[in-house]
Amino acid sequence: MVNIKDVAKKAGVSVTTVSRVINNRGYIGKETRKKVEKAMADINYSPNQIARALQKSQSYLLGVIVPDSEHPFFAELIKNIELYAYKNNYKLLLCNSLDEAEKETNYIGMLRENRVDGIIMCSQTLDVEEYRKVDLPIVSFDRIMSNDIPYVGSDNFNGGRVATKHLIESGCKKLLHLSGPLDLDMLPNRRSDAFKLVCMEHDIPYKIIEEEYSRDTFSFFGQHEEFIEEKVSKELLTYDGVFCSNDILAYALYIHAQKRGIKVPEQLKIVGYDFNSFTRMLQKPKLTTVKQPVDRIGRELCSTLINMIEDKDGEKRNNTIVDIELIRGETT
Amino acid sequence: MVNIKDVAKKAGVSVTTVSRVINNRGYIGKETRKKVEKAMADINYSPNQIARALQKSQSYLLGVIVPDSEHPFFAELIKNIELYAYKNNYKLLLCNSLDEAEKETNYIGMLRENRVDGIIMCSQTLDVEEYRKVDLPIVSFDRIMSNDIPYVGSDNFNGGRVATKHLIESGCKKLLHLSGPLDLDMLPNRRSDAFKLVCMEHDIPYKIIEEEYSRDTFSFFGQHEEFIEEKVSKELLTYDGVFCSNDILAYALYIHAQKRGIKVPEQLKIVGYDFNSFTRMLQKPKLTTVKQPVDRIGRELCSTLINMIEDKDGEKRNNTIVDIELIRGETT
DNA sequence: TGTTTTAATTAGAACGTTTTCATAATTCTT
DNA sequence: AAGAATTATGAAAACGTTCTAATTAAAACA
Numbered sequence: 001m002v003n004i005k006d007v008a009k010k011a012g013v014s015v016t017t018v019s020r021v022i023n024n025r026g027y028i029g030k031e032t033r034k035k036v037e038k039a040m041a042d043i044n045y046s047p048n049q050i051a052r053a054l055q056k057s058q059s060y061l062l063g064v065i066v067p068d069s070e071h072p073f074f075a076e077l078i079k080n081i082e083l084y085a086y087k088n089n090y091k092l093l094l095c096n097s098l099d100e101a102e103k104e105t106n107y108i109g110m111l112r113e114n115r116v117d118g119i120i121m122c123s124q125t126l127d128v129e130e131y132r133k134v135d136l137p138i139v140s141f142d143r144i145m146s147n148d149i150p151y152v153g154s155d156n157f158n159g160g161r162v163a164t165k166h167l168i169e170s171g172c173k174k175l176l177h178l179s180g181p182l183d184l185d186m187l188p189n190r191r192s193d194a195f196k197l198v199c200m201e202h203d204i205p206y207k208i209i210e211e212e213y214s215r216d217t218f219s220f221f222g223q224h225e226e227f228i229e230e231k232v233s234k235e236l237l238t239y240d241g242v243f244c245s246n247d248i249l250a251y252a253l254y255i256h257a258q259k260r261g262i263k264v265p266e267q268l269k270i271v272g273y274d275f276n277s278f279t280r281m282l283q284k285p286k287l288t289t290v291k292q293p294v295d296r297i298g299r300e301l302c303s304t305l306i307n308m309i310e311d312k313d314g315e316k317r318n319n320t321i322v323d324i325e326l327i328r329g330e331t332t
Numbered sequence: 333m334v335n336i337k338d339v340a341k342k343a344g345v346s347v348t349t350v351s352r353v354i355n356n357r358g359y360i361g362k363e364t365r366k367k368v369e370k371a372m373a374d375i376n377y378s379p380n381q382i383a384r385a386l387q388k389s390q391s392y393l394l395g396v397i398v399p400d401s402e403h404p405f406f407a408e409l410i411k412n413i414e415l416y417a418y419k420n421n422y423k424l425l426l427c428n429s430l431d432e433a434e435k436e437t438n439y440i441g442m443l444r445e446n447r448v449d450g451i452i453m454c455s456q457t458l459d460v461e462e463y464r465k466v467d468l469p470i471v472s473f474d475r476i477m478s479n480d481i482p483y484v485g486s487d488n489f490n491g492g493r494v495a496t497k498h499l500i501e502s503g504c505k506k507l508l509h510l511s512g513p514l515d516l517d518m519l520p521n522r523r524s525d526a527f528k529l530v531c532m533e534h535d536i537p538y539k540i541i542e543e544e545y546s547r548d549t550f551s552f553f554g555q556h557e558e559f560i561e562e563k564v565s566k567e568l569l570t571y572d573g574v575f576c577s578n579d580i581l582a583y584a585l586y587i588h589a590q591k592r593g594i595k596v597p598e599q600l601k602i603v604g605y606d607f608n609s610f611t612r613m614l615q616k617p618k619l620t621t622v623k624q625p626v627d628r629i630g631r632e633l634c635s636t637l638i639n640m641i642e643d644k645d646g647e648k649r650n651n652t653i654v655d656i657e658l659i660r661g662e663t664t
Numbered sequence: 665t666g667t668t669t670t671a672a673t674t675a676g677a678a679c680g681t682t683t684t685c686a687t688a689a690t691t692c693t694t
Numbered sequence: 695a696a697g698a699a700t701t702a703t704g705a706a707a708a709c710g711t712t713c714t715a716a717t718t719a720a721a722a723c724a
Binding site for chain 3: 698706
């Protein structure tokens, strides 16, 4: 591939001059600029960003680590991140950790070697310590890692509150919450906190059943189905309202109820969380759910990171909590 | 960030020697190796892949351009590509063209500037010419571009055949096919070819209605719904079987039928195409559809590209057609 | 023993840019 | 018209690697 030298030769100027034209900095004669531009076009020159990155020690690459880019929620998140990144001249290096600690560690190492300008961490399998010692700008989704690692997330506490209140206001007398794994201290745990609190405030008996991790790569639905079968099914009918930690789980529960002839919402009300593209496509039932504005989350993750990168000494490492919204569907 | 010089200094050897240790090539004394490894660990050294890429003119980056990484089909495809790429030490640069020619052109330019080792093209808005003149290894999904650009796709013709035959064998007497845009010569058009052919072979009257492009970013469902409302609705009842070019469209049609009290499959049979993660999650109805094995497609795209990259003079630029499979659901 | 082989190490060029510094040419001042 | 300021250009160092070629040290040979 041709390089800046070839351009210089072709245009009959020095390499420096060509560089000047490309970067539009310093004095350049009008004629010279034209000659150079013509030369570049003539030989189909394309500046080598690798060489540039080396020299400027900035790559304009962002690493994004997610558990599974196929999952509707992350697929949508990634897309929004990419859209924003692209607008700001950054490129995305995509990494699927599959929630395996080892893969995550490897990816972090790989991103470091590739000198990405920063990392957006949406996968959280490692101890906070591990992230802290990464010497790169990081922004985290849904987890508080340390003071100097900003995070972005939806207002999980409020989400849990709104969902729970909605169930109670719809007449539920005994509530169940199907949460994600609560062992790691992640922001979504606030949903459970709120659930408990609201139940207590309203003297509503409740229970929380925790779903373990397990990435069934072929069917997001399947793992939830299994969980419900094994851990929820028996006691399900003792409740009249369930707050699920995500929409696909909620859908699985709905299907389960239907199979058993349990009427939703008459006998059992269900609220989900996310309102991701799957949920939006799903027409029967239209789930009642708490919407996380993924577009805003993506944008905030990206802009926060870029700010950290470009604000060398920046005081801009703000955390962001975006508002949620209750979407009323047919399951409550 | 520390560099190879720092390691050399710390270990009391030359830069060359450190490079030797890192790359495991040439003679290295046992003791020396140990010293160097210790030094690297001590100062947390991470080889600069950018410098490496510059020197070796290989970046181990692959560009992937898709219309929309949020779409379940592409989300799944990308994930499979990434999985395979990672195993082979390649990284993925993700690009969303949104089916805009200008964005696609920009992305190609960007990938060239970033000296990716190759491009996987899943977005096809430009003229074949444009791709041909890209001086990088390219592999294309679902489109024949030129002799030296290999392509990968499912056996679209057979897919169309199987779907159509299935409808006819299920008793349909008059068939409709809702296809994607047919103006560009893409492999999925073979589905329509097969549809026509099979109908003619069986003396079945048929019609094809073409859906235009339009990326409604918020709802994949919505655009199909609109299309059905406007272009299909009126004459729908004159058919008793519909072959849809993708699952989401098929689902939209199902919902439309339901709303109008048209019984599926009794009055109207529906077959989709893809069997993507949305379809797999969907429980009501279980769609009858033609499965494209996305995992194999992803793998083939990736391995074909890597072969081109690494087989310098390679004769390996084979096209790949992967087998489809009819998934029997409740809509036929 | 001296010579050849093999093993271990290094200096320095190269990869394609940007940037600093120096210099040349032009235009302004007065 | 002479110096100062402005405009335009280029040579060469630097970014962090790898690689070629050269050099030295140790082992094997005869």
